[in-house]
Amino acid sequence: MDTSERTVQPTFRTATPADAPAVVALVESAYRGDASRAGWTTEADILEGQRTDPAGVVEVIEKPGSRLVLVERAGELIGCCHLERRGNHAYFGMFAVRPSAQGGGLGKTVLAEAERFAAEEWDVAQMQMTVITARVDLIAWYERRGYTRTGQTHPFPYGDERFGLPQRDDLEFELLVKDLATAATG
Template sequence: MTAAEPTSAPTTPAEPVFRTARLRDVPDLVALVESAYRGESSRAGWTTEADLLEGQRTDEAAVTDLLGRPDSVVLVVEGEDGAPIACCHVERRGTAAYFGMFSVSPAVQGGGLGRQVLARAEEWARAEWGVSAMEMTVIEQRADLIAWYERRGFVRTGEFEPFPYGDERFGVPLRADLRFAKLAKPLA
């Protein structure tokens, strides 16, 4: 069986088990990220980008690269069976930390696990690196997701980054107006 073929729906443990990702997690992490954002499986949750993009969200090379970078960590939440059911990437960038690759299995979305992952990422960034802010980019057209982050203290900075059209490592856009909005949150 491959990581993309679970035998049953993942379950959230009563108390999430957080750990840092290891190289052996890479295939499972790629499958988790893809399930949360792309294809029909992503439509079971609310984080899908399937109406905006086709193709891949990430691949093994990209995730392996994140694990090998200095000042970079991928945090993982294990399900009851020990397989990843949520993850995020946190990277120190000067006095701020970048938050990305945030994924929760569609089967367990909506139960508060995402809030716990975000809080753990913020705690990690403060404790490990002493940074004063968390930053991220979100596809501007993802109003529901941006609103979720805003309810957790993030604000739009007014800055934007272009979508990497023509680079299929980031997906195949289904519309021509995609761009990333930058969000930031001070960390007390």
Template sequence: MTFRAADAADVPAIVDLVQSAYRGDSSRAGWTTEADLLDGQRTDPAMVAAAITEPGSTVLLALDDAGAIVASAQLEQRDGYAYFGMFAVDPGRQRGGFGARLLGEAERFAREEWDAAEVRMTVIVQREDLIAWYERHGYARTGEISPFPYGDERFGVPRRPDLAFETLVKKVENA
């Protein structure tokens, strides 16, 4: 597996990857599906293009030995930390270690390229299996809850009224 930063030519493939990992029947091939929680889109070309081109933001890609994109994640440089989001692994390749390796690369990038002391993310609180996966990779629950953006269909159409996000954090600063 190799890693690289995404560029504008990667936008369609990233949108397809993220959508397939979280929404619709194709997402059910993996374990990260949100199909029981949300309908609609997970991202769109404009959101991905902005994540690639805006200052202080990058999208990291994991490529298999044939050069195909198998995972992606966005990092945003914030005050003293990096925000990790839009993380997706091809549903047919989940449980193969691609996600863990890309998460590690994102942490390395945040620490070494941006001198970030920690990585933060938000996860839908109803995703206990996903939160547990992040905990196994060193992330801690903060108890900091933020509301789901109901009414903003850019992030999906909720299938239930009680969705919210919890912030998870991991220290990654150099020793």
């Protein structure tokens, strides 16, 4: 993507089941295989196999209290994220930015829009997410955006190929949180 394309403002819309194949392609390109190495979000060194599949994406789209947000620029899908309302907080996941669009601030824009939506439309007090602890650079990126590590971890689902094929035996997720009320006023 050249610089002129980056100046076109992204648009946001809610995904439909028809978008599932494009979402799968985007998520896979951002996290798996050699193509993902063009960006900095790759998990190719720690996980092989799939990150998601069409049935899983449709399940997220159709789940009550869930919103899969698509990010487009000039009609092209360049990013996505999943929001799920869970009581007084929202869960943030399935965050992907096309590798060629990474590093230009789009991720910050998408995250800010997700936080705005959760706070204003759902009136939730906190955003939560889980990140693989081995992804130190990604955790640091979230910390620079106001997220706090909680120390609460849970194991990676070894043996469940829907989540990928681990290349190491020490994978676990950590819960990160951000107080949205403080973020809006501070």
